Each structure stands twice: as C-alpha cells, then as structure tokens.
Amino acid sequence: MNKNFALIGSAGYIAPRHMKAIKDTNNNLVATMDKCDSVGIIDSYFPEANFFTEFERFDRFVDKLRNEGKSIDYVSITTPNYLHDAHIRWALRSGADAICEKPLVLNPWNIDALKEVENRTGHKVYNILQLRLHDSIVALKEKVTKELKENPNKVYDIDLTYLTSRGKWYFISWKGYEDKSGGVATNIGVHFFDMLTWIFGGVKENIVHIKNPYANAGYLELEHARVRWFLSVKYDYIPEEIKAKGQRTYRSITVDGQEIEFSGGFTELHTKSYEEILKGNGFGLDEARGSIETVSTIRNLNPIGLNGEFHPFCGLVIK
Numbered sequence: 001m002n003k004n005f006a007l008i009g010s011a012g013y014i015a016p017r018h019m020k021a022i023k024d025t026n027n028n029l030v031a032t033m034d035k036c037d038s039v040g041i042i043d044s045y046f047p048e049a050n051f052f053t054e055f056e057r058f059d060r061f062v063d064k065l066r067n068e069g070k071s072i073d074y075v076s077i078t079t080p081n082y083l084h085d086a087h088i089r090w091a092l093r094s095g096a097d098a099i100c101e102k103p104l105v106l107n108p109w110n111i112d113a114l115k116e117v118e119n120r121t122g123h124k125v126y127n128i129l130q131l132r133l134h135d136s137i138v139a140l141k142e143k144v145t146k147e148l149k150e151n152p153n154k155v156y157d158i159d160l161t162y163l164t165s166r167g168k169w170y171f172i173s174w175k176g177y178e179d180k181s182g183g184v185a186t187n188i189g190v191h192f193f194d195m196l197t198w199i200f201g202g203v204k205e206n207i208v209h210i211k212n213p214y215a216n217a218g219y220l221e222l223e224h225a226r227v228r229w230f231l232s233v234k235y236d237y238i239p240e241e242i243k244a245k246g247q248r249t250y251r252s253i254t255v256d257g258q259e260i261e262f263s264g265g266f267t268e269l270h271t272k273s274y275e276e277i278l279k280g281n282g283f284g285l286d287e288a289r290g291s292i293e294t295v296s297t298i299r300n301l302n303p304i305g306l307n308g309e310f311h312p313f314c315g316l317v318i319k
Contacts, residue, residue, distance in 0.1 A: 003074060004028050005028060005030060005074050005076060006062060006091075007029060007032040007075070007076045007077075008058075008078070009033075009079035010039045011034040011037070012078045012079065018101075020045060021270040021271040025271065025278055027278075031051075031052070031061055032049050032052070033053070033058035059090075062094055075091035075099070077098060077101060078101050080180055081103055082182075085106075088104075088117075089114065089117050093117070093121060095121075098124075098125045099126045099128065099274070101128050102129065102291075103186050103288075104288040105288075106182045111292060115285055118285070127288040129291075130191070130269035131191050131192070131269075132195065132283065133269050134266070134269060136260060136262040137195055137199075140199060140255070140260060141199045157226050157255075157257070158225050158253065159252070160192055160227060160228070160253050161229075161250065162189065163238055164248070165233060165235035165249065166233040171214075175187055176213065183216065184216040184232065184233060186296075189231045193291045194288075197222060197290045200223065200224045200225035202223055203294055204221045205220070206220055206294065208304070214234040215237070216230075216232075218298065
C-alpha cells in the first residue's frame with residue numbers, strides 16, 4: 001500500500017534526493033513546506049503536491065488530512081540542522097514517523113529528548129546514514145570484521161581528507177553559523193564519523209588541532225583505528241591537479257595506506273535508505289548517537305594546535 005509523505009525543507013540542496021526516493025518507492029508526496037518558494041523542482045516529481053511557505057498553514061493542512069482519515073505516514077525533514085529537532089518532534093506529534101537528514105540533531109541530549117517523544121507517541125525517528133549502504137563501504141566493513149575476528153587487537157591507521165569548497169554565500173547562509181549548522185565537522189563531516197565508528201568501533205580519544213569557520217582537523221582514536229582527519233570548505237586547500245580539472249571537491253580515505261574508492265555510487269543511496277526504512281530496517285536514534293556525540297565533542301573542544309607539519313591533502317603529520 002502506498003504511503004503518504006510530507007516534506008519540510010523542499011527548497012534545500014538535498015530535498016530533490018528525498019523527492020526522488022519517495023517517487024522511486026512508489027509513494028505519494030502529499031504536502032511540502034519551505035519558507036523559500038524556489039521549489040520548481042517539485043514539478044519533476046510530484047507536481048500535484050500541496051506547497052506552503054508558512055508553517056502554520058502547512059500544519060493546519062496536515063491536521064485537516066488527519067481529521068479526514070488521510071493521515072501522513074512519514075515526514076521527511078531536510079531543513080537547516082538546528083531545526084531538525086523541532087521538526088522531528090512535530091512530525092511524531094502529528095502521527096507520522098520522521099525521516100531526517102544528517103546530522104539528526106546537534107547534541108546528544110537532543111536524542112534523549114526525542115526518545116521520550118518516540119515512547120510517548122509510538123512513532124519512530126529515522127536518520128539518513130547513506131554511507132552505511134554504499135557498496136565500497138559495506139565491503140570495507142565486511143573486510144575489517146573478518147580481519148578483526150582473526151586478530152581482535154588489530155588497529156588500523158586511517159587518513160581522512162574531505163575538501164568541498166564553498167563560495168561566499170556559504171558563510172552568509174545558516175551554514176556559516178556554528179549555532180545553526182554545528183560547524184564544519186558537523187555539517188560536512190558527520191556522515192564520515194558515523195561510517196568510521198560503524199566500522200572501527202567507538203571513540204576512545206578525540207583531539208582537535210584546527211578549528212575555524214572554514215576548516216576543522218584533528219585526531220580520533222577509535223577502538224580499532226587511529227584516524228587523522230581534515231575537513232574544509234575552503235577552495236585554497238584543493239590539490240592543484242584537482243583544480244586543473246575544474247573540480248572543487250576532493251575526497252580521500254586511506255586505510256593502512258590503501259585508498260578506499262567511493263567517488264561514485266551516491267545517486268541511489270537515498271532511495272536505498274527509503275527502501276530499508278519502509279521495510280522497518282532504517283537507522284534510528286541509537287544508530288545516530290555515536291556520530292552526534294563525536295561532532296558535539298569536536299565543537300566544544302579547544303584546539304591544541306599542531307606540533308609538526310600540516311598537509312591539507314593527506315591529513316596531519318605530527319612530529
């Protein structure tokens with residue numbers, strides 16, 4: 001039976017992937033809301049969807065549907081990070097399950113509060129953690145799991161570099177404000193931290209070396225890995241050979257010196273996520289907690305600076 005969806009944040013960058021996932025899974029987008037009306041993309045997926053620019057009218061419409069026995073089954077949330085918590089709670093209180101983009105929330109105590117709302121309403125929160133569904137990452141997890149069975153004390157050395165340059169608009173938008181986006185590590189890095197802890201175990205030590213509006217860098221000691229990481233939205237750090245190709249993004253993860261190739265394969269991951277959610281297998285609050293704890297800690301740590309040389313293309317070299 002087809003499910004009814006509502007979407008909050010339909011003008012956002014990631015919203016079309018959610019629209020596609022709803023359509024690909026043969027469900028209906030009944031209502032969508034965004035205070036910005038640059039949402040012509042809706043016509044490519046659900047031209048008959050009701051659209052609202054005011055939350056109060058959107059809320060009234062959803063309530064009317066519920067009174068008519070046409071309830072919304074799921075609310076997809078692609079709003080700015082700092083609003084996720086409020087919109088998730090609204091979805092649950094409105095009688096729907098919530099599907100929320102990463103980061104689920106900004107702080108781990110928000111997860112505790114959402115658990116209470118889940119228990120009170122009987123509805124569930126799902127987080128999009130799409131790297132857990134990427135073929136290359138799944139293969140890596142299977143490989144590491146096998147190796148750790150043979151050698152439970154093995155510790156891997158990992159370098160993570162993710163450079164996704166942004167223009168001046170970035171720092172004018174909500175993404176440039178730490179209290180709204182959570183900062184660089186939260187906004188562009190949370191899914192990497194989730195993937196690493198999912199594969200290599202929980203965080204034992206968390207150190208920040210660099211923290212400014214356009215770059216974060218540090219060191220994570222996981223149960224089975226030592227991770228040197230560097231994240232930035234500054235174009236200057238892009239390797240020259242990447243710039244020469246006209247590209248503005250550079251992504252590299254090495255495990256014991258071996259590059260993990262996952263440059264492609266992203267276009268269908270939201271659809272895969274929705275398929276799993278609709279089967280009851282999505283990632284809930286407990287799965288989201290680890291990465292939220294990691295980025296919240298990074299946000300609140302004072303950087304200790306570097307004792308050595310900094311290589312933005314391959315991580316940190318500490319002397």
